[in-house]
Amino acid sequence: xxxxxxAVATEIxxxxxxxxxxxxxxxxxxxxxxxxxxxxxxxxxxxxxxxQGRMLFDEEDVPLLKIILSQFIQxxxxxxxxxxxxxxxxxxxxxxxxxxxxxxxxxxxxxSDCEAQAIVDWLDRVxxxxxxxxxxxxxRLVDGVAVNLLLYPYTxxxxxxxxxxHVLQQAFAETVVHAMMGIGELAEVLQMVKESAETTNPSxxxxxxxxxxxxxxxxxxxxxxxxxxxxxxxxVERRTGATIEEIWGITKGDFDEKKLxx
Numbered sequence: 178x179x180x181x182x183x184a185v186a187t188e189i190x191x192x193x194x195x196x197x198x199x200x201x202x203x204x205x206x207x208x209x210x211x212x213x214x215x216x217x218x219x220x221x222x223x224x225x226x227x228x229q230g231r232m233l234f235d236e237e238d239v240p241l242l243k244i245i246l247s248q249f250i251q252x253x254x255x256x257x258x259x260x261x262x263x264x265x266x267x268x269x270x271x272x273x274x275x276x277x278x279x280x281x282x283x284x285x286x287x288x289s290d291c292e293a294q295a296i297v298d299w300l301d302r303v304x305x306x307x308x309x310x311x312x313x314x315x316x317r318l319v320d321g322v323a324v325n326l327l328l329y330p331y332t333x334x335x336x337x338x339x340x341x342x343h344v345l346q347q348a349f350a351e352t353v354v355h356a357m358m359g360i361g362e363l364a365e366v367l368q369m370v371k372e373s374a375e376t377t378n379p380s381x382x383x384x385x386x387x388x389x390x391x392x393x394x395x396x397x398x399x400x401x402x403x404x405x406x407x408x409x410x411x412x413v414e415r416r417t418g419a420t421i422e423e424i425w426g427i428t429k430g431d432f433d434e435k436k437l438x439x
Contacts, residue, residue, distance in 0.1 A: 179233040182208065182242075189246045203250070210249045211242075214260050223380075225390075237292045238299070276300045302391065357409055360399055361416045364424045368417055371426075378426035400425055 186204045190197055197203055212222045225232045234242055248254030280293060301307055322341065326334045367379050374382060379396055383389035403410040403421055414420055421427075 179235055180239055182211070182232040182234070185234065185239055185242050186246055189243055189250060193247060193250050207246050207249055210260060211245065214245065214256065217259065223393075237295050240292075241296055241299070273306070276306065356402070357412060360403070360409065361413050363399065364413050364417045364419075367424055368419055376426075377423075379424075380426075396425060400427065 183204055186207045187200060189207070190200055190203050194203070215222050215225070222232075225234075227233060244254075245256045248256040249260070251257070276297070280296065326337060329337070367382075370382055371377065371379065376382070380393055383392045400421070403413065410421055413424075417424060
């Protein structure tokens with residue numbers, strides 16, 4: 178059974194501020210803080226809403242929400258510090274520590290292994306932790322190559338680096354081509370499926386679950402990428418015969434601001 182944000186927030190208020198007279202006002206404040214928290218982690222509050230615009234949370238997600246809201250209302254803890262930009266998650270270690278603190282706090286509530294794994298998966302998507310770890314590994318490997326080359330004469334180092342740069346350039350070019358072709362194919366598919374589904378918004382095509390949220394975030398990333406790369410935008414528009422605004426169901430103002438219009 179799912180719980181609404183208002184229901185969970187009200188429980189937290191009754192628990193920590195039982196004599197609060199204006200509960201509705203505090204709920205609104207917690208909603209604003211939670212919205213800002215989600216946006217600061219790279220997400221969108223709209224991804225958590227259903228078709229009626231309500232945020233409903235599964236039972237396994239409620240403990241995490243309660244911890245976050247409790248720290249907001251008590252004005253202390255990692256979630257509140259993050260909101261106040263006292264924690265910037267500048268490093269992978271910072272993100273790992275934050276996730277671990279969340280799990281440690283919920284462990285006291287008898288969190289099962291399945292629930293813990295579900296929360297870890299959710300946090301991993303929110304903070305893009307695994308992606309950042311892999312990128313950090315790539316950076317360390319490049320740094321390792323540089324250190325190892327110090328054992329060679331300078332001329333040999335430059336010869337090796339020239340070949341190594343060529344390998345990286347090939348990988349970069351490959352990702353650029355795949356990005357262009359992939360976005361073009363995505364745009365064509367979205368246009369076709371939207372017509373059959375009689376909708377103008379791609380978000381209507383995705384499920385109201387974590388997988389659907391990933392696809393919505395993918396679309397947001399694509400829109401921002403096209404905003405930053407007008408030549409690729411023109412390629413996609415020529416290929417599909419439709420504007421980016423039409424494909425992703427956004428207005429001109431939303432596109433200029435690099436935001437989807439859910």
